[in-house]
Amino acid sequence: MSTLTGGQISLNLIDNFKEIHPGLTKREAIEEANRCLYCYDAPCIKACPTSIEIPKFIKKIATGNLKGSAKTILEANPIGASCARVCPTEELCEGACVLNNETKPISIGHLQRYATDWAMQQREPLFEVGEKNGKKVAIIGSGPAGLSAARELSLLGYEVTIFEAQQEAGGLNRYGIVSFRLPTEVVQWEVEQVKQLNVDIKTNTVVGVDITTEELLNQFDRVVVAVGMGNVPHLGIEGETLKGVYDAIEFVKRTKMDELTDDLVGKRVTVIGAGNTAIDAATTAVRLGAANVKIVYRRTKNEMTAYQFEYDFAKQDGVEFRWLTTPTKIIGNEQNEVVGLECLKMELGEVGVDGRQKPIPVQQSEFVLETDVVIKAIGQSRHLLLIEGFGLEHSKGVVEVNPETYQTSKEKIYACGDVIFGNGQGEAMVVTAAQQGKEVAEAIHRSFVLQSEIV
Amino acid sequence: MADLRISFAGIKSPNPFWLASAPPTNSGYQVQRAFEAGWGGAVWKTLGEPIINTTSRFAALSFNGQRVAGFNNIELITDRPLEVNLKEIYETKKRFPNHAIIASLMVEPKQEKWHEIVKRVEDVGVDGLELNFGCPHGMAERGMGAASGQVPELVEKQTYWVKEVAKTPVIVKLTPNITDITITAEAAVQGGADAISMINTINSLMGVDLDTWNTIPHVAGKGAHGGYCGPAVKPIALNMVGECARNPLIDVPISGIGGISNWQDAVEFILMGATGVQVCTAAMHHGFSIVEDMLDGLNNYLDSKGIASIMDIVGKAVPKYSDWGDLDLNYKVVARINNDVCINCNKCHISCEDTSHQCIDMLKNENGEPYLKVREEDCVGCNLCAIVCPVEGAINMVELKQPLPKMTWNERQSNIARFKIDKVAK
Numbered sequence: 001m002s003t004l005t006g007g008q009i010s011l012n013l014i015d016n017f018k019e020i021h022p023g024l025t026k027r028e029a030i031e032e033a034n035r036c037l038y039c040y041d042a043p044c045i046k047a048c049p050t051s052i053e054i055p056k057f058i059k060k061i062a063t064g065n066l067k068g069s070a071k072t073i074l075e076a077n078p079i080g081a082s083c084a085r086v087c088p089t090e091e092l093c094e095g096a097c098v099l100n101n102e103t104k105p106i107s108i109g110h111l112q113r114y115a116t117d118w119a120m121q122q123r124e125p126l127f128e129v130g131e132k133n134g135k136k137v138a139i140i141g142s143g144p145a146g147l148s149a150a151r152e153l154s155l156l157g158y159e160v161t162i163f164e165a166q167q168e169a170g171g172l173n174r175y176g177i178v179s180f181r182l183p184t185e186v187v188q189w190e191v192e193q194v195k196q197l198n199v200d201i202k203t204n205t206v207v208g209v210d211i212t213t214e215e216l217l218n219q220f221d222r223v224v225v226a227v228g229m230g231n232v233p234h235l236g237i238e239g240e241t242l243k244g245v246y247d248a249i250e251f252v253k254r255t256k257m258d259e260l261t262d263d264l265v266g267k268r269v270t271v272i273g274a275g276n277t278a279i280d281a282a283t284t285a286v287r288l289g290a291a292n293v294k295i296v297y298r299r300t301k302n303e304m305t306a307y308q309f310e311y312d313f314a315k316q317d318g319v320e321f322r323w324l325t326t327p328t329k330i331i332g333n334e335q336n337e338v339v340g341l342e343c344l345k346m347e348l349g350e351v352g353v354d355g356r357q358k359p360i361p362v363q364q365s366e367f368v369l370e371t372d373v374v375i376k377a378i379g380q381s382r383h384l385l386l387i388e389g390f391g392l393e394h395s396k397g398v399v400e401v402n403p404e405t406y407q408t409s410k411e412k413i414y415a416c417g418d419v420i421f422g423n424g425q426g427e428a429m430v431v432t433a434a435q436q437g438k439e440v441a442e443a444i445h446r447s448f449v450l451q452s453e454i455v
Numbered sequence: 456m457a458d459l460r461i462s463f464a465g466i467k468s469p470n471p472f473w474l475a476s477a478p479p480t481n482s483g484y485q486v487q488r489a490f491e492a493g494w495g496g497a498v499w500k501t502l503g504e505p506i507i508n509t510t511s512r513f514a515a516l517s518f519n520g521q522r523v524a525g526f527n528n529i530e531l532i533t534d535r536p537l538e539v540n541l542k543e544i545y546e547t548k549k550r551f552p553n554h555a556i557i558a559s560l561m562v563e564p565k566q567e568k569w570h571e572i573v574k575r576v577e578d579v580g581v582d583g584l585e586l587n588f589g590c591p592h593g594m595a596e597r598g599m600g601a602a603s604g605q606v607p608e609l610v611e612k613q614t615y616w617v618k619e620v621a622k623t624p625v626i627v628k629l630t631p632n633i634t635d636i637t638i639t640a641e642a643a644v645q646g647g648a649d650a651i652s653m654i655n656t657i658n659s660l661m662g663v664d665l666d667t668w669n670t671i672p673h674v675a676g677k678g679a680h681g682g683y684c685g686p687a688v689k690p691i692a693l694n695m696v697g698e699c700a701r702n703p704l705i706d707v708p709i710s711g712i713g714g715i716s717n718w719q720d721a722v723e724f725i726l727m728g729a730t731g732v733q734v735c736t737a738a739m740h741h742g743f744s745i746v747e748d749m750l751d752g753l754n755n756y757l758d759s760k761g762i763a764s765i766m767d768i769v770g771k772a773v774p775k776y777s778d779w780g781d782l783d784l785n786y787k788v789v790a791r792i793n794n795d796v797c798i799n800c801n802k803c804h805i806s807c808e809d810t811s812h813q814c815i816d817m818l819k820n821e822n823g824e825p826y827l828k829v830r831e832e833d834c835v836g837c838n839l840c841a842i843v844c845p846v847e848g849a850i851n852m853v854e855l856k857q858p859l860p861k862m863t864w865n866e867r868q869s870n871i872a873r874f875k876i877d878k879v880a881k
């Protein structure tokens with residue numbers, strides 16, 4: 001979130017992984033809520049991918065109707081508690097707030113957190129399962145997209161089963177986004193909300209391994225593929241198997257699934273890449289006690305995909321950036337441990353197809369960065385095996401869907417979330433995944449209504 | 456889901472939230488939009504001989520940056536022909552048969568004028584009538600509105616005339632521009648009113664422009680007093696509702712009006728004796744959609760208290776509202792400062808030191824850090840420090856158990872009197 005301030009690093013690692021922003025006090029929330037103009041046809045609503053009725057939920061905070069407020073949020077966005085914490089709000093709702101040019105925008109994210117925190121403490125169920133309509137839907141993946149689809153389908157009366165490869169449900173929210181921005185309890189609560197609607201979540205179940213794609217298609221009326229993306233791909237350079245080389249997602253995951261360890265204390269860490277994952281990995285390394293953390297990126301700050309606030313946060317945490325630098329080789333010692341990263345200097349050339357200037361190597365500019373750890377954060381690979389297992393059309397692993405219905409090339413199979421992100425399709429954000437999940441549920445429902453199977 | 460339906464003097468409404476007679480209820484288009492948004496009823500903009508309005512008409516009080524803390528207007532009753540209003544009332548009622556539509560009326564204080572208009576509005580199917588004895592400006596100068604509402608005999612007589620012909624319930628809307636509202640409320644009851652509503656707007660002048668010396672608002676450089684409403688008038692309205700509710704001679708339902716902006720305000724009025732509420736300024740400030748949270752918030756409130764129906768809380772706080780003479784003189788609260796929460800702004804100290812009872816000491820602890828402490832033996836429990844304190848929970852008013860039993864002023868006086876009589880008897 002935009003107002004994260006980094007830099008407060010404790011020697012006690014556990015403290016470093018507690019949620020950074022303490023949340024608004026009651027007074028702050030009421031003052032902020034009363035500052036909202038309650039605009040008509042408000043631009044903030046339009047800027048929210050899930051179209052949360054922002055003035056409405058804020059008004060309800062102002063009048064002390066916190067239940068109504070939380071319900072307004074969660075109705076539109078089943079994972080509104082996570083979104084309150086991880087949405088790039090200045091690019092979305094807060095960026096559109098009419099007060100930007102007047103005073104300062106309303107802290108919509110913080111207010112959203114205030115209301116959903118209340119709901120979390122109450123533990124009172126806010127939604128009721130719809131009347132059963134006899135149809136069964138399988139959802140593969142329990143990330144934001146899968147959970148959102150499951151919630152909506154369940155409200156519509158479908159019998160929903162989620163298959164999740166990991167040991168815990170929640171997708172990247174559970175094990176990908178660092179806990180100091182998104183604590184595990186929040187994700188667990190959101191999963192719990194979906195479970196309360198009689199959604200069966202089968203964890204530790206890999207579709208394509210533990211249950212075949214045919215079995216799924218035989219047992220369910222519709223299948224939703226919400227598997228997200230995979231781990232970080234190989235760099236394709238020498239030394240990737242050395243001790244001390246990590247995949248950024250696995251690296252962050254360890255801090256969310258296992259007890260924190262002190263093996264990074266005092267180490268020099270180099271992160272490759274400059275997207276959200278790289279920032280999370282770098283700040284995680286700082287919080288694990290690393291002595292020095294660098295991000296190397298082959299382009300410049302202007303081309304990085306991380307948001308400005310993430311960059312600011314990393315800077316506050318003391319992360320160093322090495323722009324126009326590309327790794328060519330990871331150097332190891334006799335014990336197969338990383339000792340350095342050989343890099344090349346780059347310069348920007350012609351504008352490429354994606355509108356960004358292409359980086360080109362500067363001849364003979366090799367140099368070595370001394371480092372004990374290398375973390376790869378150059379994007380995520382695709383779940384090709386599963387996609388092809390279902391026989392879905394895709395381009396480079398990005399599943400192709402009808403943009404209105406999210407239907408894949410197979411009639412009964414839908415896809416949403418990161419699995420359809422890429423090649424100019426959508427944006428890899430929690431909130432877009434949530435919205436797509438909702439839309440898939442609507443589309444599935446419409447498909448049955450159209451066939452008059454449900455009236 | 457609590458039951459939000461009300462029956463107000465026999466008028467059924469899906470919920471207690473009505474729009475007050477004012478610009479929001481000027482036309483069928485508006486009232487229908489309001490019903491679509493969720494309002495339970497509407498009191499049509501006052502009907503009568505059409506008048507000519509001025510421009511400009513409104514002004515508002517911004518208080519420390521909060522816009523529309525109070526609102527002032529010099530608008531009169533409807534400026535549309537009666538036939539047009541009647542046609543639109545008819546159409547609106549037809550589209551929304553279960554919503555309450557009340558015709559607000561104001562005519563000259565003549566029996567035949569009242570008879571005529573009552574018949575005409577009842578013919579188009581209104582659910583009730585509201586007699587506007589309250590408009591404080593313009594109409595008063597013509598002997599109507601507040602001019603007749605300030606004279607108990609006129610209130611009684613006109614109510615009586617209306618009751619002679621009315622088939623639907625008659626609500627008398629009272630003006631607050633009077634010393635004791637229970638007098639005119641009683642007069643309305645005497646005249647046969649089925650219900651009363653309060654308050655209309657309060658005489659006011661919003662301001663004077665420091666550069667032009669014009670009044671705010673002004674019409675071509677001249678001003679006239681207007682009517683004040685909005686959040687700032689709520690305490691005045693709430694008292695008037697409470698005073699009427701606890702008066703045994705005023706045994707008719709009350710429609711609460713004045714500064715109601717959200718469900719919490721509405722609950723206060725209902726607890727203080729109102730069977731339903733009317734809203735004007737809040738709707739003018741934010742639009743009809745504010746009713747959504749009013750309904751949702753009220754419903755969640757009732758659910759959280761385990762109350763099945765809104766009608767179950769009507770007047771529940773009235774027994775707690777009484778006269779000064781019935782207050783326990785031996786009850787004692789004192790201020791206590793929570794130094795863990797206090798931010799040391801010293802506002803409590805200076806307010807007590809300069810303007811109350813000089814009992815908050817500014818002290819230093821052993822580390823030389825400042826802290827404040829109340830000398831409870833000197834504290835009179837006035838609440839001033841807690842009122843000025845900017846931090847929630849920094850000052851709590853705590854009850855000190857007293858050795859003496861409860862003793863009110865009235866009990867004390869009657870004891871003294873009895874003591875004297877005893878002495879005389881002996």
Ligand SMILES: Cc1cc2nc3c(=O)[nH]c(=O)nc-3n(C[C@H](O)[C@H](O)[C@H](O)COP(=O)(O)OP(=O)(O)OC[C@H]3O[C@@H](n4cnc5c(N)ncnc54)[C@H](O)[C@@H]3O)c2cc1C
Pocket residue numbers: 086087088140141142143144145146163164165166170171172173176177178205206207208226227228229249252276277278280281383386416417418419427428429430431433
């Ligand atoms: C480090 C990091 C930080 C991020 N930070 C932010 C941020 O701050 N804000 C933001 O908006 N977005 C952020 N994102 C992006 C965001 O997390 C994703 O866009 C979002 O989680 C996508 O949701 P999804 O449901 O499509 O996929 P995922 O969350 O990836 O969930 C997919 C699920 O499917 C499961 N699965 C995969 N294959 C199978 C199979 N064969 N059988 C069963 N289950 C399977 C996976 O285990 C996983 O649980 C971040 C991403 C990363 C990696």
Ligand SMILES: Cc1cc2nc3c(=O)[nH]c(=O)nc-3n(C[C@H](O)[C@H](O)[C@H](O)COP(=O)(O)O)c2cc1C
Pocket residue numbers: 475476477478500501526527528530531532533559587589590628654655656684685686688712713714715733734735736737
């Ligand atoms: C612009 C304006 C016009 C009004 N016109 C009428 C009217 O025609 N008849 C009437 O009975 N009350 C009229 N009122 C008074 C309102 O009905 C209501 O009693 C008053 O505004 C208090 O409620 P509020 O604080 O919610 O605004 C008017 C108020 C305003 C602001």
Ligand code: SF4
Pocket residue numbers: 035036037038039042043044045054055096097098099106108
């Ligand atoms: S744009 Fe800003 S001020 Fe307007 S409703 Fe949205 S949050 Fe409130």
Ligand code: SF4
Pocket residue numbers: none
């Ligand atoms: S609110 Fe409408 S009618 Fe009133 S001054 Fe503005 S534009 Fe004119």
Ligand code: SF4
Pocket residue numbers: 792793796797798799800801802803804827840843844845846849850
């Ligand atoms: S007014 Fe409140 S915050 Fe300020 S010094 Fe007094 S107790 Fe502390």
